[in-house]
Amino acid sequence: MPEDKPFLKKMIDGDGETHIEIKRHRSKVILLLGIVLTVITAIVSLCIGQTAILSPIDALSSLFSAISKSGNGLTNEEILIIEDRLPRTLATIGVGIGLSIAGATYQALIRNPLVDPYIMGVSSGAGTFAIAVISFDFTFFGLFSIHSNYLSAFAAIFGGLLAFGITMLLAHRAGATTNAYVLSGVVVGLLFGAVQTILLKFSGHKVTSSMSWLFGSFSNVSLEQSVIIMVAVAILSSIILTKAKELNLVLLGENEARQMGLNVKKFNTIMLILASVLAAFCVAFCGIIGFVGLVIPHLCRMLFGGDHRLVMPASIAFGGCLMVIADLVARMALNTQELPVGAITTLIGVPVFAYLLIKRGKIYNG
Amino acid sequence: MDEVPLLEVRNLNKVYENGYHADKDVSFSLPSGLLVGLIGPNGCGKTTMMRCINKMHSITSGDILIDGESVLPKTPAEVARLVSNVPAEMTASFGLTVFETVMLGRYPYLQNMWWETEEDESMVVETLKKFGVYHLQDRALNILSSGERQRVMIAKAYVQNPRLMLVDEPTSHLDMKYKLDVMEYLRAMVKQDMTILVAEHDISLMARYCDLCIIMKKGELVAIGDPKKVITEELIRDVYDVEASVGTDKDGEIFVLPKKFIGDYSL
Numbered sequence: 001m002p003e004d005k006p007f008l009k010k011m012i013d014g015d016g017e018t019h020i021e022i023k024r025h026r027s028k029v030i031l032l033l034g035i036v037l038t039v040i041t042a043i044v045s046l047c048i049g050q051t052a053i054l055s056p057i058d059a060l061s062s063l064f065s066a067i068s069k070s071g072n073g074l075t076n077e078e079i080l081i082i083e084d085r086l087p088r089t090l091a092t093i094g095v096g097i098g099l100s101i102a103g104a105t106y107q108a109l110i111r112n113p114l115v116d117p118y119i120m121g122v123s124s125g126a127g128t129f130a131i132a133v134i135s136f137d138f139t140f141f142g143l144f145s146i147h148s149n150y151l152s153a154f155a156a157i158f159g160g161l162l163a164f165g166i167t168m169l170l171a172h173r174a175g176a177t178t179n180a181y182v183l184s185g186v187v188v189g190l191l192f193g194a195v196q197t198i199l200l201k202f203s204g205h206k207v208t209s210s211m212s213w214l215f216g217s218f219s220n221v222s223l224e225q226s227v228i229i230m231v232a233v234a235i236l237s238s239i240i241l242t243k244a245k246e247l248n249l250v251l252l253g254e255n256e257a258r259q260m261g262l263n264v265k266k267f268n269t270i271m272l273i274l275a276s277v278l279a280a281f282c283v284a285f286c287g288i289i290g291f292v293g294l295v296i297p298h299l300c301r302m303l304f305g306g307d308h309r310l311v312m313p314a315s316i317a318f319g320g321c322l323m324v325i326a327d328l329v330a331r332m333a334l335n336t337q338e339l340p341v342g343a344i345t346t347l348i349g350v351p352v353f354a355y356l357l358i359k360r361g362k363i364y365n366g
Numbered sequence: 367m368d369e370v371p372l373l374e375v376r377n378l379n380k381v382y383e384n385g386y387h388a389d390k391d392v393s394f395s396l397p398s399g400l401l402v403g404l405i406g407p408n409g410c411g412k413t414t415m416m417r418c419i420n421k422m423h424s425i426t427s428g429d430i431l432i433d434g435e436s437v438l439p440k441t442p443a444e445v446a447r448l449v450s451n452v453p454a455e456m457t458a459s460f461g462l463t464v465f466e467t468v469m470l471g472r473y474p475y476l477q478n479m480w481w482e483t484e485e486d487e488s489m490v491v492e493t494l495k496k497f498g499v500y501h502l503q504d505r506a507l508n509i510l511s512s513g514e515r516q517r518v519m520i521a522k523a524y525v526q527n528p529r530l531m532l533v534d535e536p537t538s539h540l541d542m543k544y545k546l547d548v549m550e551y552l553r554a555m556v557k558q559d560m561t562i563l564v565a566e567h568d569i570s571l572m573a574r575y576c577d578l579c580i581i582m583k584k585g586e587l588v589a590i591g592d593p594k595k596v597i598t599e600e601l602i603r604d605v606y607d608v609e610a611s612v613g614t615d616k617d618g619e620i621f622v623l624p625k626k627f628i629g630d631y632s633l
Contacts, residue, residue: 018484018487019465019469019487020481020482020483020484020486020487023481024481111460112460113460113461245473245476245480248462248466248470249470249473251460251461251462252456252467252470253453253456255422255453256451256453258422258442259420259422259446259450259451260446260470260473260474260526261441261442261443261444261445261446261473261474262442263442301461305461305463305466306460306461306462306463306466307461307462307466309480309481311461
C-alpha cells in the first residue's frame with residue numbers, strides 16, 4: 001500500500017510495482033539529486049571563503065564575465081573566482097567522485113564493504129614520494145624543475161602506483177585471494193609508512209608542509225590542475241561505471257562469477273588498476289583525504305540498495321557534493337586559518353565507520 | 367538411441383598441473399529430463415568432472431557435448447546459457463538481496479542491456495514463489511539460514527534456464543528436514559528439457575530421488591544405471607572399502623547402512 005510507505009522511501013522508490021520499475025525510478029532520483037545537489041553546493045563553494053563572501057548572483061556573474069574576458073583585465077572579484085574558488089570547487093567535486101568510485105570498486109572486488117581506496121597502499125606510497133619531494137627537493141633525477149607545479153603530483157602518482165604494483169605482485173604470489181590483497185596492501189602500506197616516518201624525522205623546518213600534504217587540502221590547486229583531475233576522474237569513472245553489472249556478479253565469488261560467463265581474473269586485474277590510478281590521481285594534487293571512499297559508497301548502499309548499477313551513479317551524485325561540504329567546513333570552521341580537509345573527513349568518517357561496523361558488521365561477515 | 371543425448375562425455379581425461387590424474391577416460395551420456403546422482407568417495411573426480419563440463423577447468427583430452435555440440439569452442443557466456451551451477455559453498459556476498467542474487471541468474475542473457483526486462487523479473491518472481499523464498503526476497507543473503515541460502519542458490523541456477531544443472535553436494539551442511547526439502551525441490555525442477563546432475567555423499571537419499579546413478583572411484587566410472595539395481599553391498603565394498611547393509615524398506619525404497627571400514631587407512 002503506497003500510503004504506508006515512509007516519505008523518504010516513497011521519494012526514492014516512486015510508485016513502481018516491480019523491482020525493475022523501482023530501480024529505474026531510483027536511477028532518475030539519483031540523476032536529479034546528483035545534478036541539483038552538486039550545482040547548489042558548487043555555487044555555495046564559489047560564494048564562500050575566508051577572503052570574501054559573495055552573493056550567488058555576484059559569484060556567477062564574475063565567473064561568466066571572467067570566462068568571456070578569457071583572463072584579460074580581470075577585476076579582483078573575477079580573479080578570486082577564476083583563480084581560487086573555481087579550481088578549488090572543481091577539484092573538490094572531482095576528488096569526491098573519484099575517491100567514492102574507487103572505494104566502491106575496491107569494496108566490490110575485495111568483497112568487503114569496509115575497505116577504502118587506500119587499502120592497496122596507494123596513499124602510503126603517494127605520501128612517501130610526495131614528502132621526498134616536499135622536504136628533500138627530490139626531482140626524479142632532474143626530470144622536473146624544483147619549481148614545477150607538477151613535481152609533487154607526479155611524485156604522488158608515481159609513489160601510489162609503485163605501492164599498488166608491489167601489493168599486486170605480493171597478492172598474486174600469495175594466491176590472489178581476497179585476504180591476500182588486503183594483507184598485502186596492509187604490509188606494503190606499513191613499509192611505505194615506515195619510510196615516511198624516517199623522512200619526516202629528517203624534514204626539519206619543512207615538516208609542516210609535509211604534514212599538511214598528508215592531511216589533504218584543496219587550497220593550492222590551480223585551474224589547470226583541477227581540469228586534469230576532472231578529466232582523469234571523468235574518463236576512469238565512466239569506464240568503471242560501464243562495468244556495474246559485472247561488479248554485482250563478482251560479489252558471488254570468483255567461481256560463481258566465472259561460471260556465469262565472466263573472465264574474473266582479467267576483470268579483477270583491470271578494475272583494480274583502474275581504481276588505483278583513479279585513487280592516485282585523487283591524492284596527487286590534494287593529498288590524502290581519508291574515509292570519503294569508504295563512507296560515501298556505504299551511504300549510497302543504505303539509501304538505494306546494493307546493486308552497483310545504482311551504487312556507482314549514486315557515488316558520483318553524492319561523492320562530489322559531500323566533498324564540497326567537507327571542504328566548506330575546513331575553510332570556514334576557524335576565522336583565522338583553514339583546517340586540513342582530510343582531518344575533517346576523518347573526524348566525520350571514523351564515528352560513521354564505527355557505527356557501521358557495530359550495526360552492520362554481522363550482515364557483512366556472511 | 368537415435369535421439370541426440372543432452373549431455374555426452376567422451377573419453378574425458380583431466381590431469382592437473384601437479385600430475386594428479388583426476389578423471390580417467392570417463393565416458394557416458396545422459397538423456398533430457400532426468401535427475402542424476404553422482405556418487406563416489408572424496409577425491410574420486412566428481413567435482414573435477416563437473417567443472418570440466420561447465421568449462422571452469424580445461425580438459426586434458428576427450429570431449430564434452432551438449433545437444434550434440436562440443437562445449438569446448440563455446441564462449442563462457444554461451445556455456446552459461448546451457449549449464450548452470452550450484453556451488454557446494456556460497457561465498458559471502460554483501461549488499462545484494464535475495465531477489466537481486468536470483469536475478470543474477472539472468473546475467474548470461476543480458477548482453478548489452480543495462481536493466482533486466484519485465485519478463486526476467488516475472489520469471490524470477492515465479493521461481494522465488496516456487497522455491498518458497500518469495501517472502502525473503504528483500505532480505506540480505508548473508509542473514510539467511512543455510513537451508514534457505516541453498517534454496518536461493520538453486521533458484522538462481524534455475525532462472526539461468528539451462529539445459530543441464532550441476533549441483534555440488536547440496537545437502538552437506540543441512541539437517542534431515544532440509545536435506546529432504548532440497549531433494550524435493552530438485553525433483554520438482556526436473557523438466558522435459560532439463561537434466562540435473564547432483565554430486566552427493568548420501569547414497570540413500572540419491573537412491574530415493576534419482577532416476578539414474580553414476581558411480582565413480584579414483585577418477586574412473588564404475589557403474590551407471592537405475593540406483594535400485596546399481597547400489598549393492600558389493601559395489602559399496604568395492605568403491606568405498608566399507609562393509610554396509612543395503613536394504614529395502616516397506617515402501618520399496620533402498621537404504622544404505624555403513625558398518626565397518628575394511629580398507630587400509632594408510633592408502
